[in-house]
Amino acid sequence: MKIAIAQINATAGDLTGNAAKIVEQARRAEAAGATLLLCPELALSGYSPEDLLLRDDFYHACERALYALAQELPATLTVVVGHPRKYLGNRYNAASVLEAGRICHTYHKALLPNDSVFDEVRYFSEGSEALVINHLGCKLGIVICADVWAPEPARRARDAGATVLLVLNASPYHIGKQQERYAVVRDRIKETGLPVVYANLVGGQDELVFDGASFVMNDEGALTQQLPSFDEALGIVSFSDGAPEPAEIHPLPGLEPAVYQALSLGFRDYVLKNNFPGVLLGLSGGIDSALTLAIAVDALGAGKVQAVMMPSAFTASISLEDAQAMAAGLNVRYSEIAIGPVFESFCAALAPEFAGRPFDTAEENLQARIRGTLLMALSNKFGSMVVTTGNKSETAVGYSTLYGDMAGGFALLKDVSKTLVYQLAKYRNTISQVIPERIILRPPSAELRHGQTDQDSLPDYAVLDGIMEAYVENDYSWEEILALGYREQDVLRVTRLVDRNEYKRRQAPIGVRVTKRGFGKDRRYPLTNKFVFNR
Incomplete structure (x- = not known):
């Protein structure tokens, strides 16, 4: 038989x-x-x-x-x-x-x-x-x-x-x-x-x-x-x-190859099954957008992918250089649209309302929203889907801007922690060197103000991701998370950020699920919620 x-x-x-x-x-x-x-x-x-x-x-x-x-x-x-x-x-x-x-x-x-x-x-x-x-x-x-x-x-x-x-x-x-x-x-x-x-x-x-x-x-x-x-x-x-x-036993891929293949397959099927002619994304010179671009090209082919660099006064020259190099190496269509003039116009319009107030997250988020608007305009004009580049760590704690870098049709790295982003980037470069090494080695930054790094606002990603996994994916109690060796102030900070940013996640695009508990279908918390997670 x-x-x-x-x-x-x-x-x-x-x-x-x-x-x-x-x-x-x-x-x-x-x-x-x-x-x-x-x-x-x-x-x-x-x-x-x-x-x-x-x-x-x-x-x-x-x-x-x-x-x-x-x-x-x-x-x-x-x-x-x-x-x-x-x-x-x-x-x-x-x-x-x-x-x-x-x-x-x-x-x-x-x-x-x-x-x-x-x-x-x-x-x-x-x-x-x-x-x-x-x-x-x-x-x-x-x-x-x-x-x-x-x-x-x-x-x-x-x-x-x-x-x-x-x-x-x-x-x-x-x-x-x-x-x-x-x-x-x-x-x-x-x-x-x-x-x-x-x-x-x-x-x-x-x-x-x-x-x-x-x-x-x-x-x-x-x-x-x-x-x-x-x-x-x-x-x-x-x-x-x-x-x-007994017959052929195809070996299972290791962690990084399996996750990379899962992301590629899930992304490709979403784009092709929904008949999008292609995709576009904001290429910042950072590791998240670099990995997103690599996966998009591997999944769809370079001809269906456009990368858009949108520099501001806060964009480092190496970010621009690395974005150009990566786009050229992958042979994708590459565009540069400076946001400085648009940002200045917005600031001038808001000057009477903002008078006497210092530069803060309002101006930072304004830059992200200008970029989101430009990408969505390109999407409307040419039909390509905007792919957002934020990862699970950022999604968890709300380190993202509504109607800015969250604007798009698909969040490819939505269920990929920042530490796993680095692992996947290094894995992809073992196949062929497509992500410039400098992108992997640089401290991550949103580049929305001078000298900014992610760790100005967040704990070290190894700490953040460990607490996030325990709290979000494993539903550990306060005592169980502390027993893992994390400091109480870090646990309190991360879990409170996770809780208060549920409203953002409800407005985020879908993305490929690769963990046992992703945001979306898996984890459903009320927006109006007075339960406090601590002792």
């Missing part, structure tokens, strides 16, 4: 396009000698369609697409495909078995995740019945994604006679996620004694990115096969006497 895994990149709501991908993979699977094709969770609709799942017309369209798909598949191939289903008044996250132009069986997902980025309780009802199909003498149990994260659904399949467990997944990436998947699958194998074929979605969908890395484990929990990470692929799993035979 040969089972094929269709690791496809689906798009939410693109029923025709997703079905075409499934048909293509089915034909390839049949040509490779497979008799069954396993597709990811909600492969037909994409994951997640979100509130499309509250519309009856969407379910009707999915039903029509499923029937049409069944007619187009090779007659000799069995295909297991994930899709939304409305049945007897209830909505389900379903998987149907398609054979010879017919829908033969349907399974309803039993366990609905309702934490982190998942809202499935909002949309679906729980299924309660096992589904085991006979296929060439093997009994294949079918479960969907979260079903394998708890014992009962797999046990039900085993008790119904399953000898192999097929798992459809739309499991989004975060750092360390594949090791978590291995652990839970091995728990199910230990409990049931069933080998597992795990098919995962790949591709970007808004802020989520799916990393693929579909895999197979035998009945002892040993990894026997693994598909590539962050790429579409078709895997052929050969079984002998009910056990999967």
